[in-house]
Amino acid sequence: MRQDDCYQLGEVIKTHGLNGEVGISLDVDFPDEYQNLESVFLEQQGKLVPFFIDTLQINGGKALVKFEDIETVDDARNLLKAKLFLPLSTLPSLEEGQYYFHDLVGCEVAEGPKKLGIIKEVIDLNGNQLLSVDLNGREILIPLKDEILTHVDIAGKKVEVKLPVGLLDIYND
Known part of the structure; x- marks a missing residue:
């Protein structure tokens, strides 16, 4: 295995x-x-x-x-x-619109027309789940919250997000 x-x-x-x-x-x-x-x-x-x-x-x-x-x-x-x-x-089947966290790995993340990167892993930090996204070789962390992930298409390997204002700014030099 x-x-x-x-x-x-x-x-x-x-x-x-x-x-x-x-x-x-x-x-x-x-x-x-x-x-x-x-x-x-x-x-x-x-x-x-x-x-x-x-x-x-x-x-x-x-x-x-x-x-x-x-x-x-x-x-x-x-x-x-x-x-x-x-x-x-062995995982139980999910209802329409549900997904497992491991299904998110490899999905492309976009905010509107702007492509942000690819999800590398889901991190659990003391009960707070974060998406680790590769943004042009840099890791950005996006909270895994329903209000941030606006649309998840596992079959199409795409995740639409609405990021909190200023989130990407903290990753700029």
């Missing part, structure tokens, strides 16, 4: 107890939808490795997980900071 074919579900943030359980921070909108997971991919030395789940308890944006073959706190420590991934094919 390639990372490009997956989305990030969360990250291992701590060990729990002495029997190999770990605490997970979930980076999804509806954590309870993942209650019946049987396996995930963990990033290990740059590769995605499948891990099977013995038990999973979700509480809000956090989860307590016991993986098969992880039996001790030392085994669990080796998983700290590992990112969890699932295949894109």
Whole structure:
């Protein structure tokens, strides 16, 4: 499985107890939808490795997980900071007009007739989502807000924006 074919579900943030359980921070909108997971991919030395789940308890944006073959706190420590991934094919279908953040990457951003650049990534900064846009080799950050993104055409790879006054000025020398 390639990372490009997956989305990030969360990250291992701590060990729990002495029997190999770990605490997970979930980076999804509806954590309870993942209650019946049987396996995930963990990033290990740059590769995605499948891990099977013995038990999973979700509480809000956090989860307590016991993986098969992880039996001790030392085994669990080796998983700290590992990112969890699932295949894109497991994402639920969206209604018309909805999109996933990863769908925005590669889209052209324009404000009216003015093309601003290409979205390189979506950054989550303490719950504030930002679009990282390449503007002629320079990164500009655009808040991912409904009032700023006026039209999103995922199929056409285009995003129309109405930027707050002065936003681009802060990127000028």
